[in-house]
Amino acid sequence: MKISAKQNNNSAGLLINHFILTMVLAGLLGAVFLASLFLGRLDIGLADLGRMWSAWGSSGTAGLEGDVNWLVLTSVRLPRCLLAVLVGMGLSVSGAVYQGLFRNPLVSPDILGVSAGCTLGAALGLIMPNFQFGLVRLLAFLFGLAAVSLALWLARLIAVRSVIVLVLAGLVVTAVFNSMLMLIKYLADPYSQLPAIVFWIMGSFHRAHWRDLNVAAPVICGGLAVIHFLRYKLNVLSLGDLQARSLGLNPLAWRVMFVTVSSLIVALSVSTCGQVYWVGLVIPHIARTLVGPNHERMIPVTALIGGLFLLLADDLARSLTTSELPLSVITALSGAPIFAYLLYRNRGSGWT
Amino acid sequence: MSLVCSSLSFQYGRDRVVDDVSFQVEKSTFCAVLGRNGSGKTTLLHCLAGILRPAPGRVELEGLDLSRASRIEIARRVSLVPQEHTDIFPFQVIDVVVMGRTPFLSPGGRPGPDDYDRAWDALTTLQAGYLGERNFNKISGGERRIALLARALLQSRDTVLLDEPTTHLDFHNTYRLLGRIKNLCKARSIRAVAAMHDPNLAFLFADQVVMLKDGRLLAEGPPEKVMTAKGVSQLYGTETRLEELPDGQRLFLPAFLQGRGKEGGESS
Numbered sequence: 314m315k316i317s318a319k320q321n322n323n324s325a326g327l328l329i330n331h332f333i334l335t336m337v338l339a340g341l342l343g344a345v346f347l348a349s350l351f352l353g354r355l356d357i358g359l360a361d362l363g364r365m366w367s368a369w370g371s372s373g374t375a376g377l378e379g380d381v382n383w384l385v386l387t388s389v390r391l392p393r394c395l396l397a398v399l400v401g402m403g404l405s406v407s408g409a410v411y412q413g414l415f416r417n418p419l420v421s422p423d424i425l426g427v428s429a430g431c432t433l434g435a436a437l438g439l440i441m442p443n444f445q446f447g448l449v450r451l452l453a454f455l456f457g458l459a460a461v462s463l464a465l466w467l468a469r470l471i472a473v474r475s476v477i478v479l480v481l482a483g484l485v486v487t488a489v490f491n492s493m494l495m496l497i498k499y500l501a502d503p504y505s506q507l508p509a510i511v512f513w514i515m516g517s518f519h520r521a522h523w524r525d526l527n528v529a530a531p532v533i534c535g536g537l538a539v540i541h542f543l544r545y546k547l548n549v550l551s552l553g554d555l556q557a558r559s560l561g562l563n564p565l566a567w568r569v570m571f572v573t574v575s576s577l578i579v580a581l582s583v584s585t586c587g588q589v590y591w592v593g594l595v596i597p598h599i600a601r602t603l604v605g606p607n608h609e610r611m612i613p614v615t616a617l618i619g620g621l622f623l624l625l626a627d628d629l630a631r632s633l634t635t636s637e638l639p640l641s642v643i644t645a646l647s648g649a650p651i652f653a654y655l656l657y658r659n660r661g662s663g664w665t
Numbered sequence: 666m667s668l669v670c671s672s673l674s675f676q677y678g679r680d681r682v683v684d685d686v687s688f689q690v691e692k693s694t695f696c697a698v699l700g701r702n703g704s705g706k707t708t709l710l711h712c713l714a715g716i717l718r719p720a721p722g723r724v725e726l727e728g729l730d731l732s733r734a735s736r737i738e739i740a741r742r743v744s745l746v747p748q749e750h751t752d753i754f755p756f757q758v759i760d761v762v763v764m765g766r767t768p769f770l771s772p773g774g775r776p777g778p779d780d781y782d783r784a785w786d787a788l789t790t791l792q793a794g795y796l797g798e799r800n801f802n803k804i805s806g807g808e809r810r811i812a813l814l815a816r817a818l819l820q821s822r823d824t825v826l827l828d829e830p831t832t833h834l835d836f837h838n839t840y841r842l843l844g845r846i847k848n849l850c851k852a853r854s855i856r857a858v859a860a861m862h863d864p865n866l867a868f869l870f871a872d873q874v875v876m877l878k879d880g881r882l883l884a885e886g887p888p889e890k891v892m893t894a895k896g897v898s899q900l901y902g903t904e905t906r907l908e909e910l911p912d913g914q915r916l917f918l919p920a921f922l923q924g925r926g927k928e929g930g931e932s933s
Contacts, residue, residue, distance in 0.1 A: 416753060545775040548760065549767050551753055558716045559747070560820065561740025561768035606754030609775055 331610050334603065338617040342398070345621060349394045349628050355385050393521040394624060396529065400518075400582040401592060401623025402616040403533040406540055407575035408593025409600070409615045413547040413608055414568055415479055418601075421594035422579045425479075426486035430460025431583035433490045436497045436510045450528065453584035458576050460486050465572070515639030516587035518627050525585045536578040537616060540571070547571070547608040589623065590641045591648030596622060598655050667691045668713070668824060668856060673722035675708050682708045684880040685722070690873060693854040695847050697867035697888075700877035701901055706860035707748060709877065710826045713858060715739035726824065740768035744817035748828035748860075750809055758804065758812045759784055759797040765819030787815040791845060806833030810842060818849065827859040831866065843870045864897050864917045876900050892917075 434456030
């Protein structure tokens, strides 16, 4: 009993540490978010803020209508930063869910082919005559789901519950979808359609608009809330089907639920800002290194770090050079070395 | 108060793995299931755990028909210590043990301090409290078995199924683990059903033995009665010699070892 009491104290200490870490991350995210609003080509200083404040005070938003600073702040930077945080959270949490479900720290939404499917769907939508963004999103979502179901079905067909087969099945599906994408790019109009497709593939928030947020925010937030609420089940599912079943869960039903919610999040992210590489793979690993693999603690930390990471990446993308850099260039360039470092740090702990 | 298994059969595709097996296990009983490799031991355990649905035949646990019960209802009464545990994320042992509370949680529920207290209790009952904060992937195979047994005890106070509980255990730990399981059966009136490979261990620890051959029930009953030289020979398809030790313990040895001393080997 003595030992047990002492160990309970230790886990209470762990909980307090975890709480502090979460608060620090949330504070950091808030601070970076505010700073990001004032970062960009147009310099908005404190004096401008004061002027806008007094204009708002005297005649409400009507007094700000012609103000360039106000326009840039609320119509360009605010939606852009919000979208970056949401997509970062969505992609990294989806990655964590995939890794838990498939019991493989190498699985990310990219590897199972969701992103490839989404991109193909979006590209198809973009080459349609007089395309609409609603249709592009719908196609991206449907193709993303089709890709991941195809990969799962293939893996199931070849072998039951084999991790390596799942990754290979994802590779096959990705290859097929990518080759179809290549065909579309080849056939697309090189002056109008091709650049639009390339924009999707490299990822960028520079066209972020409140319109996008109105669609993406409810779905991504809703999906994140569902995953957050049900996250303990990921612990049990990560033990594999046999043990999940003997612990009273129906693994297939839970897996379908989690894959559907994650695919929805990824599909919407890709259709609003294109493919963002590495976020879904690296961020869950950072979170796991910080707070351990227990999804109870790890999912919220993953979301916070993911939001922070993509917000910073987008800040770099729009301020490093005079023209915008593609987002994936930044995330892959910074994510890959981080991942290499984590591999080195966690060597021998049995998670690779 | 018993686990009743009546004319239970199961087939994978056309392959009938378990064929018309009937027996029953009372409370506080340690029941060993013996048989050759591929004789249907694991399949039988999975049917008892409600993971596989037998057809035809049925499993009843104290009046509850498992084929009609929900997965959660079954999980609250029957727990399983699986044969092998593939590597997972580097969970702390206590996080793995506390998962035994899963069938008692709501869909969005997470284990609370009370559940963790119970998990620590389950570990300390097995004198394994020291494992609690260690990395599940880095403890030995024997320690993993203990941790999974603690999880199984946390999950159900009724029936614990063990699939080859002593594989990967060393000489001393084998006897210690089986001794603990036997004590738990008596002290907490738990029913344990274990698939085992070694007839000598089964004879030492089990209160009841179920002998499976090619999916069929060869014999069933108390070990003193069914574990004869003839019975065991038939079970494993090899001539077996029985040595009666002075304290009543029986020792089964393959007959081809006879007279070979230490040089004994496979005879053809």
